[in-house]
Amino acid sequence: MNTHDDTSLWLRTANRLLAWFCASEVYEELRGDLEEQYQDRLERMSLRRARLGYVFDVLFLFRSFARRRTPAYHQARGPIMLKNYFKITMRNLRKQFGYTAINILGLAVGIACCLLIFMYVQHELSYDRHHEKAERIFRIGLDARIGDKDFLAPISPEPMREALVNDFPEVVAATRFFTFDDVVSVRHDDHSFLEKGFFYADSTVFDVFTFPLLRGDPATALTEPLAVVLTESTAQKYFGAANPIDETLLIDGQDYRVTGVMQDLPEASHLRFKFLASMGSTNATQNTFWISNNFYTYFVLPKGVDHKAFEAKLEELVQHYVGPAAQEALGMTVDEYRAAGGRYRYFIQPLTDIHLHSNLDYEIAPNSNAAYVYALSAIAVLILLIACINFMNLATARSAGRAREVGIRKTLGSNRGQLVRQFLLEATVMSLLALVVAILLVQVLLPLFNNIAGTSLTNVYVRDLRFLAGMVGLALLVGVLAGSYPAFFLAAFQPAKVLKGTSQRGSNALLRNGLVVFQFAISIALIVCTGVVFNQMNYMQQKNLGFEKEHVVVIERAWTLRDQREVFRQHVLRQPGVQQVSYSNNLPTRMVGDNAWRKEGAAANEVESLRVMYADAHLIQTLDMELAAGRNFAPDRAADSTAVILNEAAVALMGWEDPIGQHLIQPEVLADMEATRYTVIGVVKDFHYESLHEDIDPLAIQLSDFGQYWAVRIQPTDIPETVAALEAAWKQFVPEEPFE
Amino acid sequence: MKGNHLGEFEELVLLTVCILHGEAYGFSVKKEITQQTGRRPTLGAVHATLYRLQDKGLLDSTLGGANSQRGGRRKRLFTITSAGLAMLEEARTIREQMWALVPRLDIERSLG
Numbered sequence: 001m002n003t004h005d006d007t008s009l010w011l012r013t014a015n016r017l018l019a020w021f022c023a024s025e026v027y028e029e030l031r032g033d034l035e036e037q038y039q040d041r042l043e044r045m046s047l048r049r050a051r052l053g054y055v056f057d058v059l060f061l062f063r064s065f066a067r068r069r070t071p072a073y074h075q076a077r078g079p080i081m082l083k084n085y086f087k088i089t090m091r092n093l094r095k096q097f098g099y100t101a102i103n104i105l106g107l108a109v110g111i112a113c114c115l116l117i118f119m120y121v122q123h124e125l126s127y128d129r130h131h132e133k134a135e136r137i138f139r140i141g142l143d144a145r146i147g148d149k150d151f152l153a154p155i156s157p158e159p160m161r162e163a164l165v166n167d168f169p170e171v172v173a174a175t176r177f178f179t180f181d182d183v184v185s186v187r188h189d190d191h192s193f194l195e196k197g198f199f200y201a202d203s204t205v206f207d208v209f210t211f212p213l214l215r216g217d218p219a220t221a222l223t224e225p226l227a228v229v230l231t232e233s234t235a236q237k238y239f240g241a242a243n244p245i246d247e248t249l250l251i252d253g254q255d256y257r258v259t260g261v262m263q264d265l266p267e268a269s270h271l272r273f274k275f276l277a278s279m280g281s282t283n284a285t286q287n288t289f290w291i292s293n294n295f296y297t298y299f300v301l302p303k304g305v306d307h308k309a310f311e312a313k314l315e316e317l318v319q320h321y322v323g324p325a326a327q328e329a330l331g332m333t334v335d336e337y338r339a340a341g342g343r344y345r346y347f348i349q350p351l352t353d354i355h356l357h358s359n360l361d362y363e364i365a366p367n368s369n370a371a372y373v374y375a376l377s378a379i380a381v382l383i384l385l386i387a388c389i390n391f392m393n394l395a396t397a398r399s400a401g402r403a404r405e406v407g408i409r410k411t412l413g414s415n416r417g418q419l420v421r422q423f424l425l426e427a428t429v430m431s432l433l434a435l436v437v438a439i440l441l442v443q444v445l446l447p448l449f450n451n452i453a454g455t456s457l458t459n460v461y462v463r464d465l466r467f468l469a470g471m472v473g474l475a476l477l478v479g480v481l482a483g484s485y486p487a488f489f490l491a492a493f494q495p496a497k498v499l500k501g502t503s504q505r506g507s508n509a510l511l512r513n514g515l516v517v518f519q520f521a522i523s524i525a526l527i528v529c530t531g532v533v534f535n536q537m538n539y540m541q542q543k544n545l546g547f548e549k550e551h552v553v554v555i556e557r558a559w560t561l562r563d564q565r566e567v568f569r570q571h572v573l574r575q576p577g578v579q580q581v582s583y584s585n586n587l588p589t590r591m592v593g594d595n596a597w598r599k600e601g602a603a604a605n606e607v608e609s610l611r612v613m614y615a616d617a618h619l620i621q622t623l624d625m626e627l628a629a630g631r632n633f634a635p636d637r638a639a640d641s642t643a644v645i646l647n648e649a650a651v652a653l654m655g656w657e658d659p660i661g662q663h664l665i666q667p668e669v670l671a672d673m674e675a676t677r678y679t680v681i682g683v684v685k686d687f688h689y690e691s692l693h694e695d696i697d698p699l700a701i702q703l704s705d706f707g708q709y710w711a712v713r714i715q716p717t718d719i720p721e722t723v724a725a726l727e728a729a730w731k732q733f734v735p736e737e738p739f740e
Numbered sequence: 741m742k743g744n745h746l747g748e749f750e751e752l753v754l755l756t757v758c759i760l761h762g763e764a765y766g767f768s769v770k771k772e773i774t775q776q777t778g779r780r781p782t783l784g785a786v787h788a789t790l791y792r793l794q795d796k797g798l799l800d801s802t803l804g805g806a807n808s809q810r811g812g813r814r815k816r817l818f819t820i821t822s823a824g825l826a827m828l829e830e831a832r833t834i835r836e837q838m839w840a841l842v843p844r845l846d847i848e849r850s851l852g
Contacts, residue, residue: 030766
């Protein structure tokens with residue numbers, strides 16, 4: 001079309017620009033004028049300057065003509081129409097209350113689920129991050145293979161802390177924790193309680209962790225033996241509002257001086273203690289053997305130190321310290337030990353990884369798993385997606401009702417963009433309303449959720465401005481996401497057809513059906529998952545454990561009776577409702593240790609490891625276990641002190657056809673002890689003495705006269721009365737001991 | 741009505757359209773203004789003003805013939821309407837009335 005030279009890229013680009021921004025009504029004349037001016041310039045100046053002038057002319061036109069594209073009546077801008085859209089939205093919401101309620105409620109449930117999950121995930125991710133040096137604190141663990149047993153545990157020997165500080169100049173501070181994993185009895189004046197969470201720690205604990213002391217001096221609080229720091233709520237429990245500093249607590253028979261009160265631990269902490277006693281208070285520190293791992297050791301590295309590189313250096317510790325110890329105990333060097341298939345290696349874990357990524361043996365307390373966090377986040381997204389799709393489908397399904405409105409609006413001059421904006425606004429208003437409902441739902445459901453999840457999340461997030469802003473952002477996102485399809489769908493209606501009443505369906509059916517299928521697929525998948533989890537939980541609760549756990553009352557700290565035991569037993573047996581009483585060191589799910597055994601006649605190094613329960617002769621009856629063969633212990637047979645009852649798994653491990661009368665040797669642990677020969681007198685059917693997550697390991701039951709627990713089988717009738725009688729009996733025998 | 745007065749540039753464009761009498765279109769108006777006043781308005785400014793004056797009903801336009809100089813494109817020829825003429829005259833009258841009121845004394849003094 002051009003007669004002037006259009007070889008220049010500049011001119012062509014300028015023309016294209018003009019065609020784009022300029023309304024078609026004036027394009028022709030403008031192009032003509034531009035052309036004329038260009039020719040005029042060509043006569044007076046160089047080609048280059050003329051071209052440049054042309055480009056500038058076009059650019060200057062932009063200012064005056066860019067907005068002339070649409071006729072004036074299309075330019076009714078923002079506020080006026082916005083007000084109208086808002087009014088229409090509100091009218092529609094009110095007019096179709098049922099639809100609105102369903103839609104908003106659907107979205108609200110989705111958003112509420114998301115919020116709850118988000119709060120939970122946030123909580124899980126926040127573990128142990130409250131320490132100032134959280135990013136630089138690490139825990140030492142042991143990865144070893146001893147015999148054919150693997151150990152992967154966060155524990156280390158007593159001298160580890162000192163070695164870390166002395167041998168590695170980069171270690172800023174280190175501290176150890178030690179705990180017996182048992183209840184202690186705590187007494188002050190006339191109150192006494194059994195308490196969990198009694199930890200021993202080095203005085204440097206405050207250099208490593210941020211445990212703010214409300215009272216007391218962190219530098220000296222744990223330097224003396226028999227000093228204890230309490231958490232705030234523990235101090236409150238024993239001393240009320242009074243200042244507990246320098247008061248004494250009688251803990252397991254020893255007087256501890258209170259030297260500090262620290263802020264309660266936040267819930268998001270993998271360390272959970274109420275008492276922090278000085279390390280000097282326990283004789284556990286006397287075991288300084290390098291291959292005896294009893295402590296949890298934490299240390300701080302400086303900023304910028306690569307912890308992986310540091311981890312590699314820990315091999316020096318194995319060579320310097322573990323080596324000689326191993327030589328002494330096993331008669332072989334570390335290298336020989338490794339050559340024989342053994343493994344001995346220290347590793348370190350970042351503190352902030354412990355809660356989600358550490359699932360080792362001998363954890364201080366069971367940790368969570370990062371997989372839960374990922375799975376939950378995915379579920380949250382899916383639920384939100386379902387809610388959005390649901391919203392879309394409801395909105396499009398209802399489109400016939402709005403078609404006329406769209407037709408009228410278009411006839412009156414609305415363009416597509418305006419209609420899209422209108423429907424997006426509607427969707428956003430609904431999702432904001434849904435957000436409000438969702439927050440209310442969360443408030444109501446939070447206690448229930450905490451109950452199920454075993455957390456104590458609070459709604460602090462609702463008061464957090466950033467969180468609120470995030471939620472509003474989420475609602476807007478949901479509004480736009482859920483509103484986009486209906487908006488474009490509705491805005492695409494052709495006024496002539498709609499006003500004539502011709503239905504406009506068909507082409508979108510595939511997409512909508514696809515959405516419904518997708519929605520149902522996710523829903524069904526989630527329901528199936530829920531069902532599986534529910535069944536699993538049911539299994540845990542209903543599964544036959546192999547013993548009867550119902551109607552058994554456990555009294556802790558049974559050893560406090562000392563030689564009064566048999567008298568107490570007889571006394572309790574006389575109480576109405578009591579069927580059987582047993583005194584034992586271990587009960588199912590509570591602390592089952594293990595021991596080395598060997599078949600009589602086997603070589604000295606063919607040692608098998610069996611879990612061991614120590615109990616009196618009544619345990620089997622009390623827990624209602626079933627004997628598969630042989631007999632129970634007889635209380636009056638002296639020979640039964642070297643008798644043993646195995647479970648079926650142990651018999652299988654030993655490979656005996658007829659286990660009764662066979663002999664097991666318990667090898668000498670230390671050189672000056674003699675090996676003991678035990679006779680198998682009975683076999684119990686396998687029972688779950690650990691969590692149902694684990695297989696039933698081989699187990700031996702031995703008679704013993706030391707123990708932790710009284711297990712009392714009571715009749716299911718009148719349980720409170722029987723328990724009250726037990727408590728009375730307990731108080732009568734050991735008045736100073738709490739009954740729990 | 742408040743916006744009913746002519747702007748300075750609008751008045752200039754209206755006058756130019758009168759001068760060109762039937763040959764007034766974007767580029768010719770621009771050229772004439774430059775010749776008469778020495779000002780160099782952009783083509784965009786001239787066009788925008790022409791269209792605005794048309795919207796106000798002061799100008800009328802028809803699409804006229806093309807010539808080879810314009811690359812075969814037609815031009816929009818503007819003519820003044822009676823309302824436009826009245827407006828110009830009103831503006832002129834107001835000005836003359838006001839000039840008449842300026843005291844001579846001051847002028848003489850400033851001249852002297």
